[in-house]
Amino acid sequence: MQTTERKRQFGHYLARLRREARLSQRQLADRLCTLSGVPTLTRNEVGRWEQGRRLPDAWLPALATALGVQLGTLERAASWARGEPEGRLPGAFATLAELLPPGDPLERETGTQGRRIGPSTVAALAGRVHGLRLADDVLAGGDLIVPAFRELSGAVVLHRERTYDEPTGRALLVQIGELAQIAGWIASDAGEHSQAAEAYALGISAARQAGDGTLTANLAGSLAYQLSNTGHELEGVDLAEAAVAEAGPDAPPETRALFHDRVAWAHARLGRPHSQSAIRALGQAHDALTDEGGPEAPQWAYWVTRDELEVMDARVFTELARPLRAVPLLSRVLERYxxxxxxxxxxxxxxxxxxxxxxxxxxxxxxxxxxxxxxxxxxxxxxxxxxxxxxxxxxxxxxxxxxxxxxxxxxxxxx
CATH class of the missing domain: 1.10.220 (Annexin V; domain 1)
Structure with a gap:
């Protein structure tokens, strides 16, 4: 991973710590000035750190105090951002940033001479990807896992062995990312969790190469959901929250609602001590869905509706042993499903x-x-x-x- 990308990930991590401390950028700058005795730091500089444009090396001790984290944790994260071998990005950000193993399967074959493909090939692939999504609505993972991974393998071969112009290549990467997400979801439903994690990792690589942060977040959030359901609840919380940060506040409302819902579920899986965090995330999901004027939702978010948010509300309340809130919601949804x-x-x-x-x-x-x-x-x-x-x-x-x-x-x- 290039240093510029590492700095961007460090910036996301720093922004998350600030939000968890309930500080605005200006409030953090003021607190750092008070702690350090240096009165010249501004919110603009904090913004540069969070955008990954600069590293706050000299400010790390004051940042640790202001944000309530261990200085060693911040120092290792900054070392990681500089590309130093002893560095390590904490929690979910390490998982999200370093998810892919060596030997990216999307790496292009050198000297590729295969037949040239264009937008029509990608459009046909997109139709098959969406067909798999619709099939998953009515069929189960055991029914779909073979065709889903056959499609995924074929799409990777297209990327590696055919020729295409830059826009077509980028569109192909997006479809590989979308296909990897539904294939991973299908594999998880079939109980093939390792295969699902590999698909999600592949998809994250494709989505990032395509520059699609919202799709990257969907893949990361899907993996977080699997972790939360398979005995890795703490990792699930970290990764679900990293997915929200990856998408950012300008993602389409439907997708932000989905990502906050996954955070809610991850916290609910940790039980009653995390109940307030879970309920707060549910509220953020509903707020996101009511936002107006945002970008159009991608096709893969077609199923994110008010009814689906109510289902997640009910599931979270059930997980938190709050039946008086869960039963009416589930009963109402089941009547019209x-x-x-x-x-x-x-x-x-x-x-x-x-x-x-x-x-x-x-x-x-x-x-x-x-x-x-x-x-x-x-x-x-x-x-x-x-x-x-x-x-x-x-x-x-x-x-x-x-x-x-x-x-x-x-x-x-x-x-």
Whole structure:
């Protein structure tokens, strides 16, 4: 990674620390002047640091105090930005900036002499990518993983072995990034988490080479979601928040809403100590979606709607054991959800079953679980299988209730 890109990442990291300290750029500059005794620092200089135009080397001790972080952490981050081997960027920013392994599969073959392609080839690929997204709405990961990765492999071959002009090459990289995101999502749903992470890494490389920060953030946020759901909750929070920073405040409203929702879920997965952070992120998602006048949303964000935000609200409230808020939201959404989306319906019913259990309504929880298992019986989705195990574990606490006992007899929890 070039030093200029490292400085930009360091700037994002510094901006995040400032926001977490609830300081404006001007307030941070004033605090640094007070701490250092040097009265000449301005908010413009802080802005240059956060844009990656300069490194605040002499100001690192005062910055550590002002932002409430360890000086050694800031010094290692600055060393990383300078390209020094002992440097290290903390948390999610290290994950996001150094995600790709050596040997980028998108590296162009030297002496490429393949047939020239143009916009029509990329447009055809874009149509197939969107077709995969629409298929994922009604099919599960086990059904789609083979064709998704076949398409991804073919797109990479196009990039490496064919010739094209610069605009076509950039458009091709965007489609590879979008294809990698849906392929990663499909692989994760099939339970192939390592394969999903590799796809997301490939997509991040493509999106960055194309200069598409919003797509980069979507890929990073997708990986954060997987981490949060597979026992890596702290890494999930860091990466979800890094995705918000990567997209920036000028990303389309729908995409910013999605990225804040992923932050909310990541915090919710850490439990009640993070409840306020989760709820605050939900509010930021709703605020983002109501923004007017922003850039047009990319095609891949077609599904981000008010209904989907309500689903995430309900899931977060369920995860935080707040059933009085979760049950009405889930019930309302399920009444109007398309029955062809069996996997999504089964997932939402799983959260509703848990919310009923949290509300000490075991009969309603059992009835909801029955509907969930009926819908998911033929769905090749690791997500629904895992949620089924969660529901059964929660119902086991009410095994003396006849309705619950019947469900447990039909679907005995794994030993």
């Amino acid at each position: 398309d029955a062809t989306h069996a996997r999504e319906l089964a997932l939402y019913l799983s959260w509703l079953a848990v919310a009923y259990a949290d509300a000490n309504e075991p009969e309603a929880a059992a009835d909801t679980a029955v509907r969930m298992f009926e819908l998911s019986a033929d769905v090749a989705s690791d997500r629904t299988s895992e949620r089924g195990r969660v529901v059964l574990g929660r119902l086991a606490e009410f095994e003396d209730v006849p309705e619950v006992r019947a469900v447990l007899a039909e679907h005995p929890p794994a030993a």
